[in-house]
Amino acid sequence: MKTLCGWVNRKIFLYNVTFGLYMLDWWERLLFNFLVLLLIWFLGYNSWRYTANFLRGSFAMINDLLISRQQWRLVNGEG
Incomplete structure (x- = not known):
C-alpha cells in the first residue's frame, strides 16, 4: 500500500510540474483540473456516441446484405 501511495504521489507531482500547476x-x-476533466468527458462521450452510431449502421448494412442475398436465392429457386 505504501508503494502505491508513493507511486500516485509521484504521478501527481509529475502532472503538476509538467503542466506548471505548482505555481498556481x-x-x-x-x-x-475541472476544465481538463470536462474535456476528457466530452471526448469520451462523443467517442462513445460516434462508435455506437457507426456500429449500428455497420450492423444494419450487414443485415441488409444478408437479407438481400436470401431474397435473391428465393427468387432464383436456390433456397
Missing part, C-alpha cells in the same frame, strides 16, 4: 493558487489549479 489552489483555486486556479482546481479550475484547470
Whole structure:
C-alpha cells in the first residue's frame, strides 16, 4: 500500500510540474483540473456516441446484405 501511495504521489507531482500547476493558487489549479476533466468527458462521450452510431449502421448494412442475398436465392429457386 505504501508503494502505491508513493507511486500516485509521484504521478501527481509529475502532472503538476509538467503542466506548471505548482505555481498556481489552489483555486486556479482546481479550475484547470475541472476544465481538463470536462474535456476528457466530452471526448469520451462523443467517442462513445460516434462508435455506437457507426456500429449500428455497420450492423444494419450487414443485415441488409444478408437479407438481400436470401431474397435473391428465393427468387432464383436456390433456397
